[in-house]
Amino acid sequence: MSAPMNLAVKLGPLHLKNPVLTASGTFGYGEEFEPFLDLNRLGGFVVKGLSCRPRPGNRSPRTWETPAGMLNSIGLENCGIDRFLEEKLPRLRKYRTAIIANLFGETIEEYCEVARKADAGEGLAALELNISCPNTARGGIDFGCDPEATREVVRAVRDVTSLPLMVKLTPNVTDIRPLAEAAQQGGADILSLVNTFFGMAIDIRSRRPRLSTRHGGLSGPAIKPMAIYLVDRVRAATDLPIVGIGGIRSGEDAVEFMIAGASAVQVGTGNFVDPLCSVHVLEEIETFLEKEGIQELRGLIGSLPR
C-alpha cells in the first residue's frame, strides 16, 4: 500500500477524517464494537437514538429477515439522554473520531429538551435529528412526512444548539424534495438519508405479523437502489451536504452513494452481518480510489452528471 490517502471530508461545519460513519441504532453506543475494531479508524459514529427519558422499546419479536433485508421494530429503545451523557459519553470521549448523537421526540418540546441537553454534553461532534417519528400534536403523522412539521422541528432545535445539525430524512414520502427544502429552511447543516422504509411480514402458519408491532422498518441491501434514487433527488433540490444511508455493505456501495452526491455515508444493517463491515467499507473505498487513480474524494462526490 502506498502512503495513506487523505480521505478527510467537510460537511458544512462538520469535519470528518474520512467519509465512513455508522448508522444510528446499528452501532449501539459504540462500546459494543470495541472488541472488533479501533473506533478511531472511522470517520465517526452515530449512537442509538436518544430521547428525553429512557424507553424500554417494543415487545418481541422485533426483527425479521426478508430478501436482502430485514425488518425491525425495536421501538427506539434507549437509555435516555441523561444516562447517555453521564455514563456513556465520558467513556467515548477518548476517541479521536466524530461522535454524533441521534435524537428524537414525539413533540417539538421533547426534541428541544433532548437537543438542549445534548448540546451541553461535552464531546459531541454533531447532532442527527431523527424526524421519522409520529408527531403526537398532529394526529401521529411523522414529522418527516410533513414539510411544515419538518421546518418547525428543525428550526426549534436549531435555536437551542450550536452544534452541526444533521437532519435525517424519511424515505416514506411521495416527494422527498419539499422535505429536504423544509429541513434546509429550518436551519439544517447536513441532510442524512434514508431512514427505513415501511414494511411488514406475516407468519403464514400462525397468521400473525412477524413483528409484535405489526409493521416495522425495512433496511439492508434491498433498499439500496431506492436510497440512491432519493439521494439523487435531494441533491437536485438543495445544496446541503448529504450523508448517504441504505444497504451499504461494501466500499463499492459507498462509492455509488458518493457519486450520486453523498459527501459521506453511514453503514447500518451491515454492522450486524459483520461487525467489521464499516472498516471494510473504508478500506475498500481506499482500494477503489487507488485502482481508479482518483486522488481526492472531491473528484468523486456528486460526479454523476446531473
Place this chain on the structure above:
Amino acid sequence: MSAPMNLAVKLGPLHLKNPVLTASGTFGYGEEFEPFLDLNRLGGFVVKGLSCRPRPGNRSPRTWETPAGMLNSIGLENCGIDRFLEEKLPRLRKYRTAIIANLFGETIEEYCEVARKADAGEGLAALELNISCPNTARGGIDFGCDPEATREVVRAVRDVTSLPLMVKLTPNVTDIRPLAEAAQQGGADILSLVNTFFGMAIDIRSRRPRLSTRHGGLSGPAIKPMAIYLVDRVRAATDLPIVGIGGIRSGEDAVEFMIAGASAVQVGTGNFVDPLCSVHVLEEIETFLEKEGIQELRGLIGSLPR
C-alpha cells in the same frame, strides 16, 4: 394428490378459477409463455401495458439487477391497443382463463380512448388501469400520486367501460389510503398493488446511471415486505377486493399476501427468473392448503387479525 381443490375466487364482478395471475409487463402478450406452460392453468394473465398508439420504449440499457430485485425502465414499450386487438387478442381468445388488459395514458383523454377500444374488444375479462404514469396536464406528477387525479381518471374510464375495472396503485406515496379511497370513489371494482418503487443504480467506473433513463422501477423479492405492508394499509381503508403484487416467487409468498388481505395475486419478476414460476406458485398454494388442512381460500383471505 387428492381431488383437485376448488380455488375459484370472486373479485367483485371478476370471477377467477384460481387466484394466480401474472403481472403486466412481465408476461408479454401471453403467447411468449406458450412453450412453457398451459395458460389455462392460470387464474388469468395481465398483458403488457397498452396505450392508444404503439410506443417504442426507452433506449438501452433498460434493466439492472439489484440485491434481490431489479430495476427497469422499459418505457412502456407496446404494440398499441389497435394491433393488440387485431393481432394478439384473437389468438388468445381460445384460452379459458381471464385475459386482462393493462392500460395507460398521459392524459385522461388517452386513458378513455384506450379503454373505450379495449371495452369493444371481445374476450377481455377485465381492464387494469396503470395510473403510475405522468399526468402531462398537471406538470407530470403521476396520476396515482394525487387522489384528485386518481378519482378523475378512474371515473372517466368507468364511464366508458362496463368491464370489471381494476386500478393498479403506485407505492411511491406518503400514504396510500387516500389513493385507494379515491380509486374506489372513482368507481374501481378491484385494486391491484403494487407497481414498482422508484430506484436507481450507478456504474461506479463510468459514473453513469445504469439505466438510460437515470432512474427506473424496482421490483422483485426485495420489495415484498413493503408491498405486504401496503396491502395491509389498503385493506384498512377500503372494502374493495385486492390483488397483491410484489416479489412473489413461491406459493408461500402468495399466501402471505392473501392472509394480509389479497383475494388474488400477480406474479411479476418471478416470470423472468423462471418462466414456470406462476404455475409453481399455484401448485405451492395448493400444497400449502392441503398441508394446513384449509378447505377454502375464503378461510385464508384477509385472515390476519386487523
Place this chain on the structure above:
Amino acid sequence: MLFETQVEVRANKILGAEIFLLTLHAPDIARAALPGQFVMLQASPSPEPLLRRPMSFCQIGPSGSPATGPETFRILYQVAGSGTRLMTRLVPGDTLSCLGPLGRGFPLLPGGHPRRVVLVAGGIGLAPFPFMAERLRGSGIAWTLLYGARSAGQIVGVDWFRQLGGDPVLVTEDGSVGEKGFVTAPLARMVEEDRDGIEVYACGPDPMLRAVARVCREGGVPCRLSLEAVMPCGFGVCLGCGVEANRPEGGYLRICTDGPVFAGEEIRF
C-alpha cells in the same frame, strides 16, 4: 476472547430427519468455546441470506469423531427454513464467516451443589448438551439427559451420551421410541423424587421451556433455560432479541449477550 474469522467446512453429515452435523475448522473459536455458548454463522458462501444464523456449540475438538482433529467444533442443526436448508448444501472446503464464541452459556459448576444436573432437551435443543455433558463428566458432576422429540426419526446422538457414561431417557410424542408424551413427565417425576438433589439445564422450544420452568418453580428446583430468538447480530447491538426481564422496573434483556442461558426467575416469557 471473541473471534470474527473464516471457518472451513470439514464435514456435513445427515444424522436424522432433516438433522445434520456440521464440522468446522476454527482453532481460535474451538479453543475459547464454553457449553451453551453459540456462534453467528454465515449459512452459505453466497451473499444470501443476509443475516448469519445463531448456532450452538455441540461438540468441540476430537470428541465426536477423532478423524476431524482437535481444532474443530461441531454444530448440530435442523432444517427450519431457507437458511438451514442452504446449510445442508455445504461441502468440505467451503469457507464461511463466523463470529464467536458468543453469549453466556450454562454454568460449568451448578449453583447449589446438587448431586446431579438434569439436562432437558427438546428436539434440536439437544445441540448444546453433548459438549455440556462432556464438561460435567470432566468435572465429576453427575448428569442425566431427558431427551424429547416428535418421533424416533428426530432422535440423534444417543451414542455420544452413552460413550460419556449416561443413558438418555427418551420421550417421543408419538411413542415411537421411549416413553410416549412430553419430556416434562419424567422431569416432573425426578423433581418429585429428588428435589434437593438436582438442578435443571434446559434447551428446546419455548412451550417446552415454559413447562420446564413451571415444573421447576413448583418443585423448588433451580433451572437454567437456553432461549431462542431471531438474532440479527448476536453481539448485543441490534436489540432485536429482547426477552422481558422479571424485575420490578421491567424492560428487556438481550438473549444474545445477557443469555442465551437464563435462570428461570430472571425472565418473564
Place this chain on the structure above:
Amino acid sequence: MLFETQVEVRANKILGAEIFLLTLHAPDIARAALPGQFVMLQASPSPEPLLRRPMSFCQIGPSGSPATGPETFRILYQVAGSGTRLMTRLVPGDTLSCLGPLGRGFPLLPGGHPRRVVLVAGGIGLAPFPFMAERLRGSGIAWTLLYGARSAGQIVGVDWFRQLGGDPVLVTEDGSVGEKGFVTAPLARMVEEDRDGIEVYACGPDPMLRAVARVCREGGVPCRLSLEAVMPCGFGVCLGCGVEANRPEGGYLRICTDGPVFAGEEIRF
C-alpha cells in the same frame, strides 16, 4: 424445442486468468443446441443472485473432453461480477436450473457461399466458437479464427481449434503473444485480400463489434455479430435487452430472441 430443467455440474475447471470451463449434464439441452445460441443459467444453487445469467454454448457432448459423456454441454466463462464469481464456486454434483437453447445463433451455412468463414473473437467472446468451428468443419466449410485478448493469460482453448484443423491467429493488446494490437488489424488485411471469398462471424465486446462491423461494411463483406446485453429473462418477454433496429420505422429488436446474432446491417449500435 426449449427446455427448462435442472442441470448437474460435472466439472468446473480454471483455464486462464479468471476464465473457467463449466461442464453441465443436460441431455435435452445438449441435443437441441446450435452454435451461437445460449442458455439462461442460475449462477448458484442459492436464491441469490435473483436473475439467471446468459451463457453461450461453447462445446457440446464429447468434443471437449471425452470423459464427460455425450449428454453434456460446456460453458466458457469469465469472472465479470458477483454472479460469475459465485459460479467459480460450483462443484460437481451441484444442480442449477437452466433454460435453453435460446436465441438465434450463427448461420450454419453462410449466406453468400464464401470460401471461408472468418470467426472473430474478442476475449471471452471466444465462447461460442469451439462449437461453431466444429460444425463448420462437419459441413466441410473452411474457417479461420482471429482471436484477440488483452494479454497471454486471457488466451485459452487454442488446442481445441488446432484439433479441429485450424491454427488461430492470435492478437494481444500487450503483444505478450501473437500480433500486438487489436483483432481488427488482421481482419482488415483478410478483407483486403479476399473480400469476395469470406464472411465474418464475430463475438466480443461492443467496441470490437463496432470496429468489425465497420471494417466489413467498408470492405463489402457480410458479417454476423453476436451482441450482449443485460438479460433478465432471455426469452423475449421483459423487453430489457433492446438494441436499436436499423430500419426506417425505428424501434428496438430484442437481443435474446431476435438475436443474439444479427447481420451487421440489421442493427444500429
